[in-house]
Amino acid sequence: DGGITQSPKYLFRKEGQNVTLSCEQNLNHDAMYWYRQDPGQGLRLIYYSQIVNDFQKGDIAEGYSVSREKKESFPLTVTSAQKNPTAFYLCASSEAHSSSYEQYFGPGTRLTVT
Amino acid sequence: AQKITQTQPGMFVQEKEAVTLDCTYDTSDPSYGLFWYKQPSSGEMIFLIYQGSYDQQNATEGRYSLNFQKARKSANLVISASQLGDSAMYFCAMRESGGYNKLIFGAGTRLAVHP
Numbered sequence: 001d002g003g004i005t006q007s008p009k010y011l012f013r014k015e016g017q018n019v020t021l022s023c024e025q026n027l028n029h030d031a032m033y034w035y036r037q038d039p040g041q042g043l044r045l046i047y048y049s050q051i052v053n054d055f056q057k058g059d060i061a062e063g064y065s066v067s068r069e070k071k072e073s074f075p076l077t078v079t080s081a082q083k084n085p086t087a088f089y090l091c092a093s094s095e096a097h098s099s100s101y102e103q104y105f106g107p108g109t110r111l112t113v114t
Numbered sequence: 115a116q117k118i119t120q121t122q123p124g125m126f127v128q129e130k131e132a133v134t135l136d137c138t139y140d141t142s143d144p145s146y147g148l149f150w151y152k153q154p155s156s157g158e159m160i161f162l163i164y165q166g167s168y169d170q171q172n173a174t175e176g177r178y179s180l181n182f183q184k185a186r187k188s189a190n191l192v193i194s195a196s197q198l199g200d201s202a203m204y205f206c207a208m209r210e211s212g213g214y215n216k217l218i219f220g221a222g223t224r225l226a227v228h229p
Contacts, residue, residue, distance in 0.1 A: 031215055042205055042219035088157060094215055102149070103217060105159035
C-alpha cells in the first residue's frame with residue numbers, strides 16, 4: 001500500500017539533545033513538507049522540499065533542519081536551538097504538478113522534550 | 115497576507131443531521147485552492163474535499179460538500195447525515211500562490227456528533 005510513514009509515533013528526549021524525526025513516502029511524490037501542530041491549533045509549516053537536494057524554510061524554521069537526499073525521504077532534525085520543541089509533528093507529500101495539489105499526511109510523531 | 119479563519123472552536127450535531135463548518139479566507143491572489151481536512155483523535159490528517167478558485171461548481175465528495183461563496187471569501191464545509199465517526203477536528207486550508215503548494219491552515223473546529 002502506498003503512503004507516508006513516520007517513526008516513531010512517540011518520542012521522548014532530554015532538553016539540549018538533537019533529535020531526528022523520520023518521514024518516508026512511497027507515493028513517488030516530488031514535494032514533501034514538515035508541519036508542527038501545538039494543542040488546539042492548526043498546522044504551521046516548518047520546511048518544504050519540491051525536489052531532491054532542494055528545500056526551503058517555512059514559517060517557523062528556526063531551530064529545525066532538514067535534508068532531502070532521496071526522493072522518498074525527508075528527515076527533520078529538531079535541534080537544541082528550538083526553544084519549545086514539544087509538539088506534534090506531521091510530514092506530508094504531494095504531486096508537485098497536480099491540479100488539486102492535495103497533500104497526503106503521515107500519522108505524525110508526538111515529541112516530548114523534558 | 116493570506117489567512118484562514120475558522121470562527122467556531124466547537125460544534126455539536128445530532129446523528130443523521132447536517133452540519134455546516136465555517137471557513138473564511140483572505141487573499142489577493144486570483145488563483146488559489148481551498149481544502150478541508152479531518153483530524154481524528156489519532157492525529158492523522160485526512161483529506162476531504164478541494165475547491166479551486168476558478169471552479170464554477172461547488173465541490174462535492176460523498177457526504178461532504180463545499181459551499182463556496184467567492185465574493186464573500188467563504189468556503190464552508192457541509193456534512194450531511196452526520197455519523198458518530200465524524201467526530202473529529204476539521205481544518206480549512208488554503209494553498210498559497212507562488213507555485214510551491216504551501217498550505218495555510220485555520221485553527222480548526224472540533225465537531226462532536228451525538229447519538
